[in-house]
Structure formats: structure tokens, C-alpha cells
Amino acid sequence: MLGYYLRLAFKSFRRTPGLTALMVGAIAFGIAACIVTLTVYHTMSGNPIWWKNDVLYAVTMDSWGPRTPWSAEHPTLPPDQLTYQDAAYLYGSNIPRRKALLVLMSGALSGAPGQPIPRSVLTQATTADFFHMFEVPFEYGGPWSAAADRGPEPVIVLSRRENDKLFGGADSVGRTILWNNLSFRIVGVLDHWHPQPKFYNLTGGGDGNFGKPEAPFVPFRWDEVLHRWPAGSYDCWGSGQVDTYQELIGSECVWITLWVELSGTAQRDRFLDFMNAYWAQQRTQGRFQRPRNNHLWKVSQWLKIHDVIDSDSTLLMRLAFAFLAVCLINTVGLLLAKFLRGAPVTGVRRALGASRRQIFAQHLVEVALLALVGSALGLALAVLGLKGVQAMYAASGGDYGAAAHFDPRGVLWALALAGVSTLIAGLYPAWRIGRLSPAVYLKSQ
Amino acid sequence: MQLNVRPVLSALARNRTGAILVALEIAIALAVMVNATWMVAQRLHDIRQPTGIDQRDIFEFAVAGFSTQFDYGSSQREDLAYLRSLPGVIAATATSAIPLTAFGQGDGIRRRPSELSHQFWVRSMQIDAEGLKTLGVHIVAGRNFTATEVQPFSPHFSHLASEVLVTQSFARKLFPHGNALGKSIYGSTDKPMTIIGITSNFFGSVIDTPSYDGLLYPQEPGGYGDYICLVRTQPGKAAALMRTAERHLATANPNRVIFDAHVLEYYKGQLDAQNRNMVIFLSTVTALILAVTCLGIFGLTAFNVSTRTKQIGTMRAVGARRRDVVSYFLTENAFVLFAGILLGCILALGVGSWLSSAYALPRLDPMYLALGMVILAAIGQLAAWHPARRAAAVPPSVATQTV
Numbered sequence: 001m002l003g004y005y006l007r008l009a010f011k012s013f014r015r016t017p018g019l020t021a022l023m024v025g026a027i028a029f030g031i032a033a034c035i036v037t038l039t040v041y042h043t044m045s046g047n048p049i050w051w052k053n054d055v056l057y058a059v060t061m062d063s064w065g066p067r068t069p070w071s072a073e074h075p076t077l078p079p080d081q082l083t084y085q086d087a088a089y090l091y092g093s094n095i096p097r098r099k100a101l102l103v104l105m106s107g108a109l110s111g112a113p114g115q116p117i118p119r120s121v122l123t124q125a126t127t128a129d130f131f132h133m134f135e136v137p138f139e140y141g142g143p144w145s146a147a148a149d150r151g152p153e154p155v156i157v158l159s160r161r162e163n164d165k166l167f168g169g170a171d172s173v174g175r176t177i178l179w180n181n182l183s184f185r186i187v188g189v190l191d192h193w194h195p196q197p198k199f200y201n202l203t204g205g206g207d208g209n210f211g212k213p214e215a216p217f218v219p220f221r222w223d224e225v226l227h228r229w230p231a232g233s234y235d236c237w238g239s240g241q242v243d244t245y246q247e248l249i250g251s252e253c254v255w256i257t258l259w260v261e262l263s264g265t266a267q268r269d270r271f272l273d274f275m276n277a278y279w280a281q282q283r284t285q286g287r288f289q290r291p292r293n294n295h296l297w298k299v300s301q302w303l304k305i306h307d308v309i310d311s312d313s314t315l316l317m318r319l320a321f322a323f324l325a326v327c328l329i330n331t332v333g334l335l336l337a338k339f340l341r342g343a344p345v346t347g348v349r350r351a352l353g354a355s356r357r358q359i360f361a362q363h364l365v366e367v368a369l370l371a372l373v374g375s376a377l378g379l380a381l382a383v384l385g386l387k388g389v390q391a392m393y394a395a396s397g398g399d400y401g402a403a404a405h406f407d408p409r410g411v412l413w414a415l416a417l418a419g420v421s422t423l424i425a426g427l428y429p430a431w432r433i434g435r436l437s438p439a440v441y442l443k444s445q
Numbered sequence: 446m447q448l449n450v451r452p453v454l455s456a457l458a459r460n461r462t463g464a465i466l467v468a469l470e471i472a473i474a475l476a477v478m479v480n481a482t483w484m485v486a487q488r489l490h491d492i493r494q495p496t497g498i499d500q501r502d503i504f505e506f507a508v509a510g511f512s513t514q515f516d517y518g519s520s521q522r523e524d525l526a527y528l529r530s531l532p533g534v535i536a537a538t539a540t541s542a543i544p545l546t547a548f549g550q551g552d553g554i555r556r557r558p559s560e561l562s563h564q565f566w567v568r569s570m571q572i573d574a575e576g577l578k579t580l581g582v583h584i585v586a587g588r589n590f591t592a593t594e595v596q597p598f599s600p601h602f603s604h605l606a607s608e609v610l611v612t613q614s615f616a617r618k619l620f621p622h623g624n625a626l627g628k629s630i631y632g633s634t635d636k637p638m639t640i641i642g643i644t645s646n647f648f649g650s651v652i653d654t655p656s657y658d659g660l661l662y663p664q665e666p667g668g669y670g671d672y673i674c675l676v677r678t679q680p681g682k683a684a685a686l687m688r689t690a691e692r693h694l695a696t697a698n699p700n701r702v703i704f705d706a707h708v709l710e711y712y713k714g715q716l717d718a719q720n721r722n723m724v725i726f727l728s729t730v731t732a733l734i735l736a737v738t739c740l741g742i743f744g745l746t747a748f749n750v751s752t753r754t755k756q757i758g759t760m761r762a763v764g765a766r767r768r769d770v771v772s773y774f775l776t777e778n779a780f781v782l783f784a785g786i787l788l789g790c791i792l793a794l795g796v797g798s799w800l801s802s803a804y805a806l807p808r809l810d811p812m813y814l815a816l817g818m819v820i821l822a823a824i825g826q827l828a829a830w831h832p833a834r835r836a837a838a839v840p841p842s843v844a845t846q847t848v
Contacts, residue, residue, distance in 0.1 A: 432462070
């Protein structure tokens with residue numbers, strides 16, 4: 001029966017090629033627009049380390065001044081970074097399984113075959129656990145040791161891109177390189193790693209939320225040793241003088257990010273208790289004058305409070321759905337017209353004994369075929385569209401050029417949505433044609 | 446012929462579904478078109494907003510030393526002397542921020558030393574006496590810094606100057622009811638700073654959206670671990686001079702790194718990128734929606750014509766001219782258009798008010814709605830014109846044939 005219906009559908013398409021092309025085209029354009037915007041949106045809203053969402057936490061405490069909240073826009077949020085003294089104290093706890101301090105430093109690389117003259121690089125100063133807790137892949141070597149953290153030892157981890165540039169992609173582990181004119185030993189080279197969004201560093205500075213990870217990596221304590229002013233964002237309040245690095249360290253300025261890995265709610269609660277006790281103790285000494293707002297943020301929450309998805313993308317996605325709606329309404333109208341035009345034939349089939357169910361099924365097969373062809377064409381259009389979007393972002397140097405990469409999961413979603421909605425759109429015309437009384441159409445017009 | 450609308454209406458009533466669907470399409474198309482055009486207009490306005498500086502003829506590069514012992518003061522003095530000696534350079538200054546980028550600082554400014562809760566956030570820059578000339582910014586009231594007022598480099602972060610310049614926009618924000626010139630303001634300390642001059646508006650460093658609020662300190666930069674050289678050149682020479690300067694300076698002093706060299710026009714392009722992309726997206730989708738809607742109108746009319754061949758033949762046979770047949774179908778289409786546009790009006794206003802509350806967009810200008818209605822009505826009739834003409838070609842003899 002299905003084969004017969006398919007043959008009928010092909011026949012019907014051939015009878016009205018223009019109308020069929022119109023419908024397929026409309027469906028294809030609607031689907032393409034949805035796939036493109038959904039893909040961009042999906043990438044932006046993705047959690048690149050979702051499998052560790054329940055164990056990784058960004059740590060914040062409200063150390064801001066008593067008069068105004070840190071963020072006027074979201075007054076209930078504590079500052080998204082920590083003061084040096086709080087970060088150092090909380091990092092000292094051995095409750096978390098793993099923990100990492102993060103700060104961006106300015107630096108310059110030289111002394112490699114590919115880099116005779118110093119080149120400025122934004123450097124991620126962090127602690128050894130960073131690589132373990134965020135499951136950073138290595139091509140050569142590995143993370144530095146905990147002892148190197150304490151030293152700090154002059155050890156450095158390069159990104160793959162950096163290693164390609166400096167050593168032509170060769171295994172450079174064990175070689176030395178000049179970082180800020182100091183001799184550093186390369187202990188590891190990362191494999192390709194580009195989490196999107198760059199969930200661990202959303203506090204500003206660097207290459208933006210969708211840019212490449214800041215690299216190279218050096219032990220966090222080099223920041224203290226070299227007295228480098230933070231190269232990422234930092235916020236200060238109050239009227240205290242913050243003139244030197246020493247003063248910055250003792251100040252209420254927030255400029256350090258702390259991530260902890262806590263397995264299970266018990267460990268999580270214990271760490272929160274630890275934070276609360278520290279908060280209470282510091283409060284007696286005149287700090288933390290705002291209400292207690294100690295918070296551990298899951299990655300998903302961290303992405304949310306940083307408004308990673310820009311409002312333009314949300315808007316475009318809604319616009320794409322309005323477009324799909326117009327395309328589908330169009331399809332319903334055209335299908336209805338087409339089916340009604342074929343009503344005399346349907347009348348004959350009904351008179352010859354086809355049931356309403358069969359007429360309905362026959363027309364639905366035709367709709368399904370349309371949806372299939374339209375979706376396939378839409379997919380092809382979407383690939384072109386995404387290429388266009390990528391080119392556009394690349395040309396403008398925007399930081400989420402890579403956000404428009406072809407993501408199979410997002411595409412499947414969009415395709416399923418489009419296919420199903422086209423089928424639903426076809427339900428009414430197919431039903432309507434099945435309800436026609438055959439007698440009217442057996443008469444001459 | 447005096448067109449009788451009764452038969453048109455009764456024909457419409459007989460084929461409700463198709464007409465309702467097309468009207469719905471028209472409504473959505475109108476709502477999308479009007480609001481998207483309004484948004485595009487806003488974005489274009491943002492792109493065209495003057496930066497207040499001469500970004501085509503200014504280049505910039507950053508300088509950072511490797512060690513804590515690096516002498517930022519003498520380094521920048523040497524760099525500036527070299528840059529100013531280059532033929533084709535009009536002016537050069539060392540500063541702490543790159544205009545049109547996120548690279549820079551902000552300060553909370555108070556009007557009274559005790560006033561802790563009421564701060565005015567503003568983007569600031571450290572420049573020297575040649576700073577304004579370099580940027581292409583002029584003094585509106587008061588005077589520029591003198592060379593002696595420029596504080597020499599110190600490895601400290603706070604501002605040492607007791608004189609400042611503010612932009613017109615920021616002056617008005619600080620003192621809406623009086624003259625800002627000569628007034629004292631306060632930064633993070635209780636040391637007063639006197640406003641000695643008011644400059645024309647310009648974009649300094651940018652967080653989120655560009656602002657004309659700006660504050661200028663007379664100070665040699667470097668306290669944050671780097672300084673920026675800004676160089677104004679004769680028209681069209683910025684790119685070439687930038688390469689010359691970069692080549693020379695990269696090797697002149699081995700204890701530092703030169704980075705991020707760009708003509709400021711490059712940053713202007715980056716700043717506009719999102720707006721420009723949005724303009725392209727919005728126009729494309731709007732055009733597609735209009736196209737699909739036209740196809741819908743075309744399809745409906747073509748269907749009506751093809752199912753009423755015999756009726757048209759009868760009309761012709763009893764004396765209707767070709768023109769009358771065309772106007773019959775156009776009238777029918779006009780009713781559908783009218784209903785759709787009416788519904789679309791309500792939808793457009795609804796979407797407009799939602800956009801203005803959810804995305805802080807200015808309220809929809811009714812002119813856009815009026816224009817959108819006219820345009821949609823016109824192209825809607827145009828889309829129906831071709832099938833209507835085909836209807837007129839039906840010969841009267843059809844009336845007597847059996848199908």
C-alpha cells in the first residue's frame with residue numbers, strides 16, 4: 001500500500017511541479033534558518049564539561065563594600081572573583097578533592113626556534129590541579145607537580161598552537177624557553193583543547209568567552225614572585241590606596257578565581273561550613289560587612305550568571321521560529337490548495353471504495369515525502385548558511401566564530417523539529433480532503 | 446464597472462481556510478518586518494555614531510617590560526621622541542588605554558569626598574600634553590594640560606595629578622545644573638582633582654557599549670605593567686608608519702615586548718562587528734519572510750483562479766471585461782491583505798512593546814508601522830497580479846464547455 005501511495009505522491013508532484021517546488025523551497029528555507037540559529041544558540045548554551053557539573057564549583061564570597069552591591073544589575077550576586085587573602089585561605093583547605101587558583105598574567109615568550117623576538121602572550125597562572133579537574137588533554141608530557149606549585153618552579157605548559165608556532169609541532173618537553181626573559185622548562189604540551197564557552201574564565205580579560213584558552217600556563221605563585229598586576233579584570237571598592245602589588249594583596253580588590261572539585265553533597269556541605277566559619281571569624285575583625293553570601297556555583301550556574309548567551313542570539317532564534325511558522329502556514333495553505341484541486345480524483349477514488357482513512361493516509365504519505373525532501377534541502381542550505389555565518393564572524397574578528405561550528409546534536413534537534421512540524425502542518429489538509437463528500441466532485445464543475 | 450463586493454465576500458466565505466492562513470502569514474510578516482527594520486535602524490545608528498577621534502589616522506601599540514626593574518619612564522620618553530621624529534607623524538602620546546577596545550581602566554568619581562555611595566563610573570585614560578592633539582579631540586571650555594602638569598611615571602597605580610579633563614558628556618552628568626569647569630571631584634582617595642578643561646565627546650576604552658563619558662589624567666602611564674603609544678599620522682600614512690615604528694622599536698630595547706599594534710580603525714570594525722552581523726541577519730530573514738508570504742499570496746490566488754475557471758468564463762460571457770476579472774481577484778486579495786495587515790498591526794505593536802521591555806530597545810516608531818503596512822499592501826497586491834492576469838485570459842467560451 002505504501003508503495004502505491006508513494007507512486008501517487010510522485011504523480012501528484014509531477015502534475016504540479018511549480019507548486020511542489022514552492023512548498024519544498026519554503027520548508028527548506030524555514031528549516032535552514034532554524035538549524036543555523038539553533039546551532040549557534042546550542043553551542044553558546046552548551047556546558048562543555050557537563051559530566052562534571054555536580055562536582056566542579058566556582059567559589060565566591062561577598063567581600064564587597066557595605067554601601068552598594070558588587071553588581072548594580074544583579075544586586076544579590078557576590079563578586080565573581082575573590083580577594084587574594086580569601087583565595088589563599090580557602091585554597092589552603094584540604095576538604096576539596098582538587099582545587100585550582102586562576103589569574104591571568106601578561107607575559108612574553110622568546111628563546112625558541114620560531115620566536116627570536118619576544119612576543120606578548122596572555123598567560124594563565126594556575127595550580128597543577130587545573131589540568132586534572134578540567135580534564136585537559138596533553139599531546140606531550142603532562143601537568144607540573146604539586147612541588148612545582150609550591151616552589152614555584154620555572155615550569156611551563158604550552159598549548160598545541162603555541163608549540164606548533166615555537167617548535168614546529170615537535171615534542172618540546174624538557175626544552176627551555178624564555179618567559180618574561182626568565183628560563184622556563186617545558187613540562188607539557190596540550191592536545192587540541194577549546195572548551196566552548198570557556199567556562200573556567202568568564203570574568204573578563206583575554207580572548208572572550210568563546211575564544212581560545214589563554215596559554216601558556218605557569219604555576220600560580222609566579223604572579224606573587226614577579227609582582228605582576230593582574231592582566232584580567234579586577235574590581236576594587238572603598239577609598240583605600242591600592243598602589244603596589246603588596247597593597248593589592250592586602251586589599252579588598254577581587255581578582256582571583258578559585259575552582260574546587262567536591263565529590264558528594266557531604267563534602268560540599270563541609271566546604272561550605274568551612275567557608276562560613278571563615279566568614280564569621282573574619283567578620284569579627286571588621287571584614288565582610290555585607291550579609292553572608294558564600295556561594296559554590298556549579299558550571300551550569302556559573303555560565304548562567306555570566307550571561308554567556310548574548311541576547312542577540314536569543315532574538316535571532318526567536319526570529320527563526322517566526323520564520324519557520326510563516327513557512328509552515330504557507331505549506332498548510334499550499335497543501336490545502338493542492339489537495340482540493342485534486343479533489344475530483346479523490347472523489348473518484350472514494351466512489352470506488354477507498355475509505356476516509358485510506359485517503360488520509362495517502363495524502364499524509366505525500367506530506368511526509370514533501371517534509372523529507374524539504375528537510376534534506378534545508379540541511380544542505382543550513383550547511384551553506386553556517387559557512388556564511390562562520391565567514392562573517394571570522395571577517396569581523398568576533399570571539400565566537402567557532403560557536404557557529406556544525407554541531408550534530410543541535411542539527412538533529414532542529415531537523416526533528418522541522419520534520420515533525422511539517423508533518424503536523426500536513427495533518428489538517430490531509431484530514432480535510434478525507435472529509436470531502438465524493439458526490440460533489442463526481443459532478444462536472 | 447462599479448465593482449460589487451458581495452460576490453467577492455461570498456467567494457471568500459466559501460474558501461475560508463486558505464484566506465485565513467494567508468492573512469495569518471501576512472500578519473506575522475508585517476510584525477517581523479516592522480520590528481526587524483526598527484532594530485536594523487537602531488543598529489545602523491550605533492554604527493554611524495561618531496567616535497569623536499580620528500581612528501583612520503591613529504595607530505597604536507602596547508609596550509611591556511619583563512622585570513620589575515624595567516624603567517617605564519625613560520622607555521616611553523625614548524619611544525615618544527623617536528615617534529615624534531618620524532616624518533608624517535603629527536603627534537604622539539603615551540597612554541594607559543586603547544580607545545575603542547576593552548583595554549583600559551574605569552574609575553568611580555564622587556562629587557564630595559565623603560560621598561561613598563554615589564559614584565559616577567567613567568572610563569579614564571592617562572595622557573600627556575600632546576594627548577588631545579593625538580586623539581583629534583578638542584577643548585570646548587577651559588584649557589589643555591601643560592607639559593609641566595604631566596606627572597612623571599611612578600610604579601604606583603593611583604593617579605597623582607590634581608588636574609583633570611572631562612568630556613562634555615561626563616561634565617553634564619556630574620554637574621547637570623552648573624558649569625563643571627573649575628569644580629573639584631574625587632576618585633578613590635579624598636584628594637581633590639580640579640576640572641581644568643572640558644573636551645569634545647569621544648569614545649575611550651569600551652565596556653559593553655561605547656560611551657562618551659570620559660576622564661583624562663595628565664600622567665605618564667606604565668603603573669599597570671604596560672603602556673600604549675598612540676600616534677596620529679598624516680592622512681593615509683598610519684599603516685605604513687606603524688610597520689616602520691614596530692620594526693625599529695622591537696629591536697631597540699631587548700628588555701621589553703611590543704604587542705597589539707593596530708590602526709584604530711581596525712578596532713572600530715571589531716566594535717561594529719556584532720551590529721553589522723545583526724543587520725545582515727535581520728535583513729536576510731525579513732526578506733525571506735516577505736518572499737515566502739508573497740509566495741503564499743501568489744499560491745492562494747493561483748488556486749482560486751484555477752478552481753473558478755468556469756465561473757470566470759461565465760463572468761466574461763455575461764459581459765465582464767478582462768479588467769473586471771483582474772479587479773475581481775485583486776479585490777478579493779485586498780480583503781485578505783486588509784485582514785492580515787490589521788491583525789499584523791496588533792501583533793507588531795505587541796512584539797514591539799515586548800522587545801522594548803525585554804531588550805531595552807526604544808519604543809517602535811509608528812512611522813515604521815505605517816510604512817510597513819503600505820509596503821506590504823503594495824507587494825501583496827503585486828504578488829496577486831500575475832495569477833489575476835491569467836484569470837483574465839480565460840475565454841468566455843469556457844462557460845459553455847464541460848470539464
